[in-house]
Amino acid sequence: MKLEIKQLIPIPLREKFNSKSSDIWLQSLQLVAPEYIFIQSPSGTGKTTLINCLYGVRNDYDGRIKWNDKELRAETTEGIAALRAKEISVIFQDMRLFPELSAWENLEIKRSLTHTISEIEASEWMNRLGIGDKKNALAKTLSYGEQQRLSIIRALLQPFSFLLMDEPFSHLDKKNTSIAAALILEVVQKNKAGLLLADLDENNFFPYHKTLSL
Amino acid sequence: MSQSQGNLLQKLLLRRSKNGRLASAWIALCIGCTLLLISVLMWSVFQELLNGKNKQQDSLGSTFLTISKMVDDASMANKQLTQIDAADVALIKKAPQVQDIGLLSPANFKVSASLGSGPMSFYTLLFLEAAPDRFMDQMPKTWKWQEGDQTIPIILSRDFLNMYNYIFAPSQRLPLLSEQTVKAIGFTLTMGEGEQQTNYRAQVEGFSDRISSVLVPQSFIDYGNRKFGQSNSTNISRVIIKVGDPSDQQFTNFLKQHKYTTNAEQLRFSKMRTIVEVVSLATGILALLIMAIGTLVFILFIELTMAQAQTSVQLLLQIGYSPKKLSRFLVVKYIPIMLSALCVALCITLALNYFASQQLEQLQLHISPFPGFYLWLAASFSGLILLWQISLAIRKAIKA
Numbered sequence: 001m002k003l004e005i006k007q008l009i010p011i012p013l014r015e016k017f018n019s020k021s022s023d024i025w026l027q028s029l030q031l032v033a034p035e036y037i038f039i040q041s042p043s044g045t046g047k048t049t050l051i052n053c054l055y056g057v058r059n060d061y062d063g064r065i066k067w068n069d070k071e072l073r074a075e076t077t078e079g080i081a082a083l084r085a086k087e088i089s090v091i092f093q094d095m096r097l098f099p100e101l102s103a104w105e106n107l108e109i110k111r112s113l114t115h116t117i118s119e120i121e122a123s124e125w126m127n128r129l130g131i132g133d134k135k136n137a138l139a140k141t142l143s144y145g146e147q148q149r150l151s152i153i154r155a156l157l158q159p160f161s162f163l164l165m166d167e168p169f170s171h172l173d174k175k176n177t178s179i180a181a182a183l184i185l186e187v188v189q190k191n192k193a194g195l196l197l198a199d200l201d202e203n204n205f206f207p208y209h210k211t212l213s214l
Numbered sequence: 215m216s217q218s219q220g221n222l223l224q225k226l227l228l229r230r231s232k233n234g235r236l237a238s239a240w241i242a243l244c245i246g247c248t249l250l251l252i253s254v255l256m257w258s259v260f261q262e263l264l265n266g267k268n269k270q271q272d273s274l275g276s277t278f279l280t281i282s283k284m285v286d287d288a289s290m291a292n293k294q295l296t297q298i299d300a301a302d303v304a305l306i307k308k309a310p311q312v313q314d315i316g317l318l319s320p321a322n323f324k325v326s327a328s329l330g331s332g333p334m335s336f337y338t339l340l341f342l343e344a345a346p347d348r349f350m351d352q353m354p355k356t357w358k359w360q361e362g363d364q365t366i367p368i369i370l371s372r373d374f375l376n377m378y379n380y381i382f383a384p385s386q387r388l389p390l391l392s393e394q395t396v397k398a399i400g401f402t403l404t405m406g407e408g409e410q411q412t413n414y415r416a417q418v419e420g421f422s423d424r425i426s427s428v429l430v431p432q433s434f435i436d437y438g439n440r441k442f443g444q445s446n447s448t449n450i451s452r453v454i455i456k457v458g459d460p461s462d463q464q465f466t467n468f469l470k471q472h473k474y475t476t477n478a479e480q481l482r483f484s485k486m487r488t489i490v491e492v493v494s495l496a497t498g499i500l501a502l503l504i505m506a507i508g509t510l511v512f513i514l515f516i517e518l519t520m521a522q523a524q525t526s527v528q529l530l531l532q533i534g535y536s537p538k539k540l541s542r543f544l545v546v547k548y549i550p551i552m553l554s555a556l557c558v559a560l561c562i563t564l565a566l567n568y569f570a571s572q573q574l575e576q577l578q579l580h581i582s583p584f585p586g587f588y589l590w591l592a593a594s595f596s597g598l599i600l601l602w603q604i605s606l607a608i609r610k611a612i613k614a
Contacts, residue, residue, distance in 0.1 A: 057532060077537050077613065085534030096529055098226060105222055110533050112219040158534065 001033040001087060001161030001194065003054070007063035010049045014062070023212035024050065026063070033161045033194030036206050040199065041214035047198040048093055050214065051166040054196070055090050056080045085113055089160040091168040095151040099140035103131065103150050106139050111157045125153045129180055144171040152180050156187045163188055165197040169205065181205040215543065223543050226526040231519040239515035240555050246501075246508020247559030247596060253501035254592040255563050257494045259570065259581050277460045278349060278424050280318065281306070281469065281476040282452045296451050305472065306455060310464040314456040316346035318427070319435050322449060323442035327416065329401040340403070343427040344435035349454045352420035359434040365415045366403060369429040370396070372421040393421055406442035425454060459488075509600060512555075513607045516548060520611035527612055537612045544608045552600050560593050 006028045009017060017025040024039065025046070031037055041047040052058040054065060056072050065072040067083060075083065084090075097106050107122050126132045129149040134142060142150065148171045155163065163184070169177040185206060188195050195206060198214070215223075282296065289295035298317075307315050321342040329336040347353065356367045379390050396418050403416040422429065457465060469476065520527065530540060564585065571583040 055532075077531075081531065081534060081536030081539075084532070085536070090532075096532065098526060098529060100229065101222065101225065105225075108218055109222045109226075109530075112216050112222070113534055154533070 002066075002068055003031040003162060003194075003196075004066040004069070005029050005031075005063070006066075008053065008061055008065060009063055010046055010053060010058070010061045012060070013046050013049065022214055024214055029212075031194065031196065031210075034188075034192050035194045035210060036188075036208045037194070037196045038199070038203070038206070038208040038211045039196065039214055040202060040211060042200060045214040047200075047214060048166055051090065051092075051164050051198055054164055055088060056083070086159050088162050088164060089155045089158055090164045091152055091155045091166065093166040093168075093170065095144075095147045097139040097147055097151060097154075100138065102136050102138055103142060103146075104135040106150060107154055107157060110154045114158050116159045117157045122153065122157060125156070125183060126150075128183060129153065130176065145173075145176065148172060149176065149180060152184065156184065160191055161193050163193055163195045165195065167199050168197065177205065215539075220543070223530075223540070224547075226530065227523045227540070227544065228519060228547065230522040235515060235518075236551070239512045240551060242508040242511035243552065243600075244508070244555040244558050246505035247556050248562050249501040250505040250596060251559050251563040251589060251592060252566060253494070253497045255567055255585055255589050256497060258586055258588040259567070260490050260494050262581050262586070263579060278351075278454055278456055279460060279476045280425060280452055280454050281474045284473045284475045286473075293449075298450050298453055303453065306453065306474070309468045311458045311460065311462045312455050312465075313458055314348070316349045316454045317450050318425070318452040318454055319344045319432065319439075319450060320452075321430075321435055321438050322444055323406055323438055326404045327401050328404065329399065336401075340428060342430050342435065342438070343425075343452075344430055344432040345425055345427075345454055346432065349425070349456070350422070350429075351424040352422050354419040356417075356419050357431060359431040359437075361437055365400075365417055366430055366434055367419040368416050369420045369422050370418050371426040371428070372423050373426055374428075375421060405438060410442055412442075505596065509603060512552065512600075513603060516544070516604065516607050517611055520544075520608070531612075537609070540612050541605070541608050544612075545605055548604055548608070549601065552604055553597070556593065556597050556600065563589065 005024065007026055009025050013025065022045070023029075039047070039050070041050075049058065053061050054072075056075070059073055067087070070079075072080075098109065101109065103126070107126075108119075111117055111119070111122055123132070123135075126135065129152070131142075131146050131149050134146055134150075139147060139150065148168070152168060155165075165184075168184075169180060172180060184195075197206065197208075202211075283289065283298065283302075285296055303315060303317070306312060325340045325342055327336075327338050327340045347357075350357075350369070352369050354367065354369075357369075359366055375391065375393065375396060382388070383390055397420075400415050400417050403414045405412050405414065459465070468474075527540065531537065567581075567585045567589075568583045571581045574581055
């Protein structure tokens with residue numbers, strides 16, 4: 001899987017950046033799986049915007065984003081759905097769980113889409129991240145930390161070539177972060193996938209091949 | 215789609231959908247469909263009645279007229295002028311509104327009827343006529359005669375009996391006669407003159423409202439004309455025609471132009487067709503309108519449900535659900551509901567059609583108890599339109 005970014009700049013950030021101030025905005029670069037990329041981005045530099053653009057949630061940008069040589073913006077809704085179901089997975093900063101579903105149902109709705117991961121495995125992951133006892137709790141009743149761990153597991157329940165992460169551990173303590181990062185790495189390696197993590201500060205959650213500043 | 219996935223989607227997308235609201239939308243759609251189908255049924259029933267496929271059948275849309283040539287000063291002197299020949303028949307056949315034509319063959323021999331002997335005896339000179347069977351409004355089972363038969367069935371104009379009972383009998387102090395009595399009395403018909411004279415028994419088998427005459431089977435007239443006839447040719451001076459709309463100006467002009475005469479009152483009689491057409495058109499438009507409203511209510515219900523589930527839809531799309539999959543899930547949920555409304559509407563219409571056919575039978579109007587092609591066409595067509603509209607609404611709601 002290859003990600004190509006050309007002269008990308010979100011329209012709301014057009015005034016703020018020029019080609020010298022960022023490694024990504026208004027640059028041309030190519031990221032190929034299984035590369036591990038860390039994007040260091042202080043607050044307000046458009047970290048979430050970047051993840052949303054790469055994932056096809058936002059279209060308000062100039063420049064180009066190409067996944068496997070295919071222009072993302074030119075993809076049909078069905079094409080984007082296929083990309084999201086089988087090629088690119090994401091851990092949103094704001095978790096985006098279904099509040100009215102239980103923790104387990106939140107995983108199940110994703111798991112049943114591709115059946116890549118078995119129920120037993122998903123259940124084990126919950127135990128591993130310490131939320132095994134929250135299976136039947138409604139997502140809206142979980143703490144942020146629990147919600148974050150749940151959304152991490154959800155992102156791993158599909159086949160993928162690239163995993164996008166937007167401050168995936170912001171609500172977790174060090175211990176839980178390392179457990180979650182270990183699980184992520186395990187699954188990423190199993191998938192022979194690349195990862196792209198955007199966060200505020202430098203970190204060593206993963207053995208990055210490249211660090212870019214936004 | 216697995217069952218658990220279906221259940222989860224149901225929970226996310228349709229949880230907020232109120233059953234009461236769904237029921238109202240269903241009822242609106244069902245009423246719309248029912249009215250539409252009923253109006254199509256009405257239209258096709260009227261068409262069937264107006265253009266009665268079965269020519270022998272009496273139908274609302276056609277009237278039988280007896281026409282002959284006008285007797286004027288010229289024809290008083292020359293009887294030939296009032297006779298109807300092959301050219302006239304061909305002409306009338308092509309006239310506007312004329313659906314069928316039949317010759318009324320008169321007996322060209324002397325006939326007399328007599329009953330009993332002594333002071334209560336009765337004797338009258340008579341005329342006989344025959345009409346093709348397809349023009350008869352009364353066809354008793356005994357309506358046949360073949361050479362050698364001694365009894366001749368007769369159908370009498372009901373007008374004649376009425377004239378006797380209401381005008382003639384009171385003035386002559388004669389007893390009134392019911393139809394049953396007349397049917398029960400047999401009388402003697404005497405044909406021909408001199409050596410040829412033969413007596414037959416005659417029996418009134420029915421009364422006609424359509425043809426003012428004394429009718430006997432065609433086979434008897436043909437036989438009688440051959441045997442007792444005064445001339446070889448049968449002189450026809452009256453024909454019976456079946457017309458669609460006798461009040462049609464073109465038809466009345468035709469009659470006037472060619473100096474044909476008929477019972478003028480009948481010409482004014484039937485504006486029925488026009489009225490029926492206007493009524494069914496108006497009902498049709500109204501039904502279409504209500505159907506459109508019913509469909510709109512149903513679609514608005516779906517849109518409302520989808521609008522309430524918009525956050526879930528967006529999130530489902532973000533975690534990799536395809537719009538097609540979500541549409542399919544909703545279509546599978548809503549189409550059976552839509553189809554059930556259409557089926558109930560169809561059942562109501564079928565029941566109504568059956569009931570109407572039973573009721574109309576009592577009025578001697580025959581319609582098929584099972585509706586024809588047009589109703590099925592309308593049902594399938596509205597089904598397809600609904601399917602299309604609902605799928606479209608769902609697809610739009612998901613992409614919104």
